Amino acid sequence: xxxxxxxxxxxxxxxxxxxxxxxxxxxxxxxxxxxxxxxxxxxxxxxxxxxxxxxxxxxxxxxxxxxxxxxxxxxxxxxxxxxxxxxxxxxxxxxxxxxxxxxxxxxxxxx
Amino acid sequence: xxxxxxxxxxxxxxxxxxxxxxxxxxxxxxxxxxxxxxxxxxxxxxxxxxxxxxxxxxxxxxxxxxxxxxxxxxxxxxxxxxxxxxxxxxxxxxxxxxxxxxxxxxxxxxxxxxxxx
Numbered sequence: 001x002x003x004x005x006x007x008x009x010x011x012x013x014x015x016x017x018x019x020x021x022x023x024x025x026x027x028x029x030x031x032x033x034x035x036x037x038x039x040x041x042x043x044x045x046x047x048x049x050x051x052x053x054x055x056x057x058x059x060x061x062x063x064x065x066x067x068x069x070x071x072x073x074x075x076x077x078x079x080x081x082x083x084x085x086x087x088x089x090x091x092x093x094x095x096x097x098x099x100x101x102x103x104x105x106x107x108x109x110x111x
Numbered sequence: 112x113x114x115x116x117x118x119x120x121x122x123x124x125x126x127x128x129x130x131x132x133x134x135x136x137x138x139x140x141x142x143x144x145x146x147x148x149x150x151x152x153x154x155x156x157x158x159x160x161x162x163x164x165x166x167x168x169x170x171x172x173x174x175x176x177x178x179x180x181x182x183x184x185x186x187x188x189x190x191x192x193x194x195x196x197x198x199x200x201x202x203x204x205x206x207x208x209x210x211x212x213x214x215x216x217x218x219x220x221x222x223x224x225x226x227x228x
Contacts, residue, residue: 033217042117042221043154043201086153097144097205098167101153 003027006087006102013109019074021105023087026068033099034061034072035086043086046072077109115140115204115220123226124192132187132223136204140216142166143185145177146201148222154201160185161207189225197227 005024013019023032031050037043047054047061049070054061058077063070074081084104091098116135124130136143142161146154156169160179179185183204189196199222206216 035219040224042199043203043219045217045219048217088154091156097142097159097203097207098156098169099144099146099154100156103153 003100004087004089004102006105008105009103010106011108013077013107015078015109015111017077017109019077019081019107019109021072021085021107023070023072023102024068025070025087025089027089027091027100029065029089031090032063032070033088034070035088035101037084037086037104039083046085074107077107079109079111082108115202115218117200117202117220117223119223120221121224121226123228126192126194126227128192129188129190130192130225132189132200132202132225134185134187134202134204134220136183136185136202137216137218140204140206140218141183142205142207143179143183144203144205145185145187146203147171147196148199148201149195150198157187192227194227197225199224 003026007022031048033048034046035043036046049063058075060073084106086104088099088101091100114137118133144159145157148154157171158168159166163179174190176188201222202220
């Protein structure tokens, strides 16, 4: 079993739809990252959260430390949201810079 | 305020050659981590530099080495290049408060695309 599991792997939505991407993990963590990567491009850090909920524009991230689960929501999705969304977390508490990554969720938003 | 800058953006090298990739961290950041992302795969941690020393290392051979300078910028060196070293190399910078605490402001660069032929 992978340490970080994301679902779904692929997601196609119509513009305006509400999107949810899920991340489950098996290691103990202090913080979880949600990242965005466009094809062939670098990675943009969307959120780092260790509890509760964070919101930035149309993006919302939640985390439940007890259940070892996090979700990324996109409200009113737009074609420019099309990208791969990745959750990542430190391999251990003492190695905060050594991130392990989920396989990513490829989101395609159709106009 | 510039974010993390990496150079070059693209690079083509021949098998057996050596390559140096560069990373300038975001202003105020003191820690640099390097990742290798093969096509279609998630990034894999190579190593992390803090206070000019390698602080953590992933499962990469000694052909991969690095350096951090007093201004916190960093280099990744790969010797004796193999075809399998072709990948996107990502640098991320952050601010280390305490080894046991989440790193602050984790920010990725756009990467260097290395092709080994």
